[in-house]
Amino acid sequence: MSKVPIDMATADAGERDGDGLRVFVPFVNEEMATRFFTRNERWHGYQVELIDNRVRKAGLSTLYNEIIRRHLDEDAWLFFVHEDFEVQGPVFKTAGLRREAIYGTFGVKMQGHLPIGHGEHCCSRKDGTGGIQVGLPISAPVWVDTLDCQSILLHTSVLRNHPGLRFDEELTFDLYAEALSMSAQESCGLPVFVLPLAFQHYSHGKVTERYWRGLRHLARRFPDMALPGACSFLGGRAAELEAHFTYDIIANPASERSA
Amino acid sequence: MTASVEALIDRHAVISFDVFDTLLARRLSRPVDVFRHIEQAHGIADFAASREKAEWLARRRFGTADSPEVLLVEIYDVLRELLPGLPVGPQDELAAERLFLYRDPAVVALVEHARARGKRIIAISDMYLTGVEIGALLAANGIAVDRIYASADHRDPALGKFNRRIYPFVAREENVAPGDILHFGDNPVSDVRHALECGVTAVHVRSRTECVREAGAPFCDLNRREGSLADSLVDGQIAARMPHLAPGVPDLYLFGYAAAGPLLLGFCRYIAEMAARDGVERLTLLARDGYIVAKALDILELDVPPYAVMPFSRRLVVFPLLKDDPALVDRVIFDGLPGEATPRAFWTWLGLDAAAIAGHPLLDSPMSMTAFKAHFHEPLATAAAAERTLLTDYLDGWVGPDPAKTAIVDVGWGLTSFRALDRLVSPDFKAYFVGIQSGGYHRKGLSGYLFDRGEPASVEQILTSALEILELVFSDTRPAFTGLRRIDGTIAPAQEENSAGDTMRGLAVATVEAGALDFLRDIRDRAMLPRADELRTMLRDSLSQLAAAPTLREFAALADIPHAPGVGHSQWATIGSFWSRSVPVEALALRRGGQLTLTGGESSQTTLRATVMVRAYEAIAPSHLRRLAVRPDLDKLDWRNEMRAHPLKIGHWLALRRYQRRKAK
Known part of the structure; x- marks a missing residue:
């Protein structure tokens, strides 16, 4: 395995020097995507591409991999974002970020036996109600064990250097960011970071049968791993972590699980 | 060393040893706590977790499935990505390792035996350290081997114990058949199974931590939890000493080593911290609790102001206030005496000069306490007034000209003695206690270590149910102080005679003290390593665990020790008679893996006592002597x-x- 030398991006995010930030937003809710990206002045000056997924209804991991294939030969930072992700502060700078790493805006790492979220933000219902603050605030990039799917930032060079590092298309709407984080670490030894960003995620929901299927898939794919995710432990040895801590969050309440 | 192991060594040409947890052990219960130490010593947030993550990532980045070994420098390459601006490097980690590593005497005895027989000695290690780095660590601990085989030196092709390949390689290099090699190691797979599969004779060496765990020795698991560097350090120290293995060691010694020693370490650290914060220039340690604190401070050599033990007792400071605060004297002194006795006996228990009432017609007539106080009001008042005059001068001498620069150290609880003290001298001095109970006396400048007026409430509640155990830690074999006398112009406190109960308790106290001071001597060089807050949390947890859910053997070790709650040691009971009321039988022996499980409620202590088969206190005093010592008649x-x-x-x-x-x- 080749070791890629550290090369720092020299330009700020808004600059057009070949390492600029390209933002990709697949959507099924046009109003939300427009409000949070097209009309959000925080994104003005950035290359934001809204991808209409209403008819095709493709899995996000499939769409993301298509985007990667399209841009693989460029030198760019690819930022994959959910339509319900509203940036409320200055967008992070990519200058100084290591290319040989995976980034996001919310992730989880173990602290002792506890999974701790990093990347404080408001998580609310689609209509903005019921907002709760989630995650520890950060002021600089912080390494985590896994990222949440809401946003993922990658440089095309890391994707070129690691051809196996792609989104898992078995995981259509859940857990693909977690799978990418696990794959990056397990197969490539790449670190995973959360970047500081003020945002709101309009995504309250509950884990579905699709999520549990995804968990089983991850357990088969990474039989020797045990890492925390945003809603549950992940990997074939997740039960070892579960022995010390049980997730009991709005999206995955313990009471419903045990019932 | 057993004859069979000696015979094995004699039959082999090359004697091989694993390095970590075999030749070298760590004074930590978990090796990764070396990282926690670096985190605290260098103030690097999240270092320990990042260091573990960096190694995990480095093995995947620089290693392969066939050859997962990495070097420490590679781990630090990744670590610098996780923690940009990292101020430490591999050499700092090796320095930290040296701080905790020690040669395992049991294994080194094997080395010495083999050396004496002219055998070739080698070390084989699967580790991110090179042979040179491992050799330096061995040499620093006085261990010399003829050659070191380290997996980090043989990454291409990958040779390690983990994949068995190093054993045939070693045999070739040593120019012997695999069967001529005898290997000792702690890993049942890589050191034993893989060696045996390669034809090498292998012996499993259990780590010292495992040995202590498996022994189930009383008190030794109190600090065993996955919490902090403090837990790990204390637990690791117990494993290093393995006090339970010394022949003839009573369980009370283990209580001293594993519970009292850490408590004294924490309390002494607290005294030093508070004295520095308060700008204190002298420490007055109140007797008799102060004797053991002074010994602990002597051993630990902490940065504290000059200290001395002041002869002191509740009796000494409260009785002279008979005129000023009769209610306090009633509560503290008279309520602790038997309800009926002869005036001579009352007078003796109070530690007063018998000459003052010699010839009194009622001297040997049994009477109630109330009658005694009425009939002997005058001599009592005269004695108290005389002592009060002496006491003021006496205390001024100890508190010094600037009370604000003095701190008094005592075990604490309700602080009735302190209330009396404040009436006699300027209440400007600071005071540091092991614990201050809610509802007791309080003023500014008094602070408690384990609990402080209901903070934390749960700790106070649990420890209050077993204060006699804490008092045992701070007891002394010397007699208690009673009144004050002026002899040749010098004020000197008088001491009562030790009773049979005192003598019996003294046996226990001396045993506990021996264990506690041994612990402090052993940990002295690392006494400042754990964070003070972590140490206190550990002590709160471990002592609460002991108080609320002792194992049967722990309860038995402590329960029969005589304890005199009143002044003048006029009435004796046992620690168990106070403690057992708060310990449900069902709670005994329910402690598992650092978790405290409390079940049930009041249960028959008769049942409990019948089930207690191991009476460790008998190791230092036979039962008839103990029973006799606490008889009121x-x-x-x-x-x-x-x-x-x-x-x-x-x-x-x-x-x-x-x-x-x-x-x-």
Whole structure:
């Protein structure tokens, strides 16, 4: 395995020097995507591409991999974002970020036996109600064990250097960011970071049968791993972590699980 | 070393040892706590977790499935990505390792035996350290081997114990058949199974931590939890010493080593921290609690102001206030005496000069406490007034000219003695206690270590149910102080005579003290390593665990120790008679893996006592002597009468005879 030398991006995010930030937003809710990206002045000056997924209804991991294939030969930072992700502060700078790493805006790492979220933000219902603050605030990039799917930032060079590092298309709407984080670490030894960003995620929901299927898939794919995710432990040895801590969050309440 | 191991060594040409957890052990229960130490020592947030993550990532980045070994420098390459601006490097980690590593005497004895037989000695290690780095660590611990085989030196092709390949390689390099190699190691797979599969004779060496865990020795698991560097360090120290293995060691010694020692370490660190914060220039340690604190400070050599033990007691400071605060004297002094006795006995318990009431017609007439106070009001008041005058001068000498620069150290609880003290000297001095109970006396400048007026409430509640255990830690074998006397112009406190109960308790106290001071001597060089807050949290947890859910053997070790709650040691009971009321039988022995499980409620202590088979206290005093020592009518007994009444209870009347003859001398 080749070791890629550290090369720092020299330009700020808004600059057009070949390492600029390209933002990709697949959507099924046009109003939300427009409000949070097209009309959000925080994104003005950035290359934001809204991808209409209403008819095709493709899995996000499939769409993301298509985007990667399209841009693989460029030198760019690819930022994959959910339509319900509203940036409320200055967008992070990519200058100084290591290319040989995976980034996001919310992730989880173990602290002792506890999974701790990093990347404080408001998580609310689609209509903005019921907002709760989630995650520890950060002021600089912080390494985590896994990222949440809401946003993922990658440089095309890391994707070129690691051809196996792609989104898992078995995981259509859940857990693909977690799978990418696990794959990056397990197969490539790449670190995973959360970047500081003020945002709101309009995504309250509950884990579905699709999520549990995804968990089983991850357990088969990474039989020797045990890492925390945003809603549950992940990997074939997740039960070892579960022995010390049980997730009991709005999206995955313990009471419903045990019932 | 057993003969069979010696014979094995004799039959092999090359004797091989694993390095970590075999030749070298760590004074930590978890090796990764070396990282936690670096985190705290260098103030690097999240270092420990990042270091573990960096190694995990480095093995995947620089290693392969076939050859997962990495070098420490590679781990630090990744670590610098996780923690940009990292101020430490591999050399700092090796320095930290050296701080905790020590040669395992049991394994080194094997090395020395093999060396004496002219055998070739080698070390084989699967580790991110190179042979040179491992050799330096071994040399620093006085271990010399003829060659070191480290997996980090053989990454291409990958040779390690983990994949078995290093064993045939070693055999070739040593120019012997695999069967001529005898290997000792702690890993049952890589050190034993893989070696055996390669034809190498292998012996499994259990780590010291495992040995302590498997022994199930009392008190030794109190600090065993996955919490902090403090837990790990104390637990690791117990594993390093393995106090339970010393022949003839009573369980009370283990209590001293594993519970009292850490408590003294924490309390002394607290005293040093508070004294520095408060700008204190002298420490006055109140007797008798202060004796053991002074010994602990002597051993630990912490940065504290000059200290001295001040002869002191509740009796000494409260009784002189008979006129100022009779209610306090009633509560602290008289309520602790028997309800009925002769005035002579009352007078003796109060530690007063018998000459003051000599010739009184009622001197030997049994009467109630109330009647005693009425009939002897005058001599009591005169004695108290005389002592009060002496006491003021006496205390001024100890508190010094600037009370604000003085701190008093005491065990604490309700602080009634302190309330009295504040009436006698300027209440400007600071005071540091092991614990201050809610509802007790309080003023600014008083602070408690384990609990402080209900903070934390749960700790106070649990520890209050077993204060006698904490008092045992801070006890001393010397007699208690009673009144003050002026002898040749010098004020000197008088001491009461030790009773049989005192003597019996003294045996326990000396045993506990020996264990506690041994712990402090052993950990002295690393006494400042754990964070003070972590140390306190550990002590709160471990002592609460002991108080609320002792194992049967722990309860038995402590329960029979005599304890005199009142002034003048006029009445004796046992620690168990106070403690057992708060410990449900169901709670005993329910402690598992650092978790405290409390079940059930009040249960028959008779059942409990019947089930307690191991009475460790018997190791230092036979049962008839212990029973005798706490009898309230001891002085009324005559051994001849007891012999006639109970001719078959030979131990009983023999002990009584011995006691009475010794007392007569």
